[in-house]
Amino acid sequence: METRKEKIACPYCQHEQEFESYVNIDLDVEPELKAKIMSDELFTFECEECGKKALMAFPCLVSNMELKYMYWLIANFDDEQKKALDDDLKESMKSDNDKKFAGGYRRRITGTINELKEKILIADEGLDDRVMEVLKILCINEVSDQLQSTQLSEVRFNKKEDGGMCLVLVFLDREPALIDITLDMYHKVEKMFGHDIEEKTPKEGFAEIDPYWANEVLNDSIVLVNKTDEE
Numbered sequence: 352m353e354t355r356k357e358k359i360a361c362p363y364c365q366h367e368q369e370f371e372s373y374v375n376i377d378l379d380v381e382p383e384l385k386a387k388i389m390s391d392e393l394f395t396f397e398c399e400e401c402g403k404k405a406l407m408a409f410p411c412l413v414s415n416m417e418l419k420y421m422y423w424l425i426a427n428f429d430d431e432q433k434k435a436l437d438d439d440l441k442e443s444m445k446s447d448n449d450k451k452f453a454g455g456y457r458r459r460i461t462g463t464i465n466e467l468k469e470k471i472l473i474a475d476e477g478l479d480d481r482v483m484e485v486l487k488i489l490c491i492n493e494v495s496d497q498l499q500s501t502q503l504s505e506v507r508f509n510k511k512e513d514g515g516m517c518l519v520l521v522f523l524d525r526e527p528a529l530i531d532i533t534l535d536m537y538h539k540v541e542k543m544f545g546h547d548i549e550e551k552t553p554k555e556g557f558a559e560i561d562p563y564w565a566n567e568v569l570n571d572s573i574v575l576v577n578k579t580d581e582e
């Protein structure tokens with residue numbers, strides 16, 4: 352575990368205090384940190400002065416050897432930051448042994464705490480985040496008529512209390528809504544788009560697997576379907 356301490360100003364009262372954040376979170380060594388990520392505790396800054404709390408999406412790498420993932424959290428990252436991470440990874444994979452080691456990993460870059468948490472949960476469920484992103488777009492398209500006058504801000508995979516799976520639709524202008532999903536739906540998407548998903552996954556570096564990526568997968572598949580129709 353590697354941590355850093357820095358002075359941070361409270362976003363409410365500007366009071367400055369020390370905040371300890373993590374650079375690397377190795378869940379094999381410290382599995383207890385997972386719960387702290389999932390509850391936001393790890394990212395919570397609590398002001399000693401005014402008592403208010405704020406979330407701090409500090410940059411960190413969360414890795415899990417058992418589930419084979421490396422997830423970077425970099426809030427609002429730009430191309431330059433992403434390239435630096437990719438270069439670091441390339442550098443660290445120069446030995447053949449490391450190449451083998453990191454090659455089979457799910458390497459992602461996430462821009463928000465919620466995205467990071469979702470990817471951890473998806474891996475815990477033994478699911479593929481790429482299939483899930485495509486499934487999300489298809490589900491949202493199904494209900495697009497009902498969403499016309501709403502401001503949908505994000506769609507996140509989650510588990511329900513009864514163990515079932517769902518998508519949580521988070522709106523800017525109303526309460527969240529749930530769409531139930533099933534493993535059957537998931538496997539259908541995997542079967543239909545598995546090839547395109549593989550094609551569209553960057554072979555090197557950290558990938559951004561998000562709605563934009565999933566839309567590209569779907570658009571390309573549709574182009575192909577149309578081409579086959581015309582022939």
Ligand SMILES: [Zn+2]
Pocket residue numbers: 361362363364365366398399400401402403
């Ligand atoms: Zn404060």
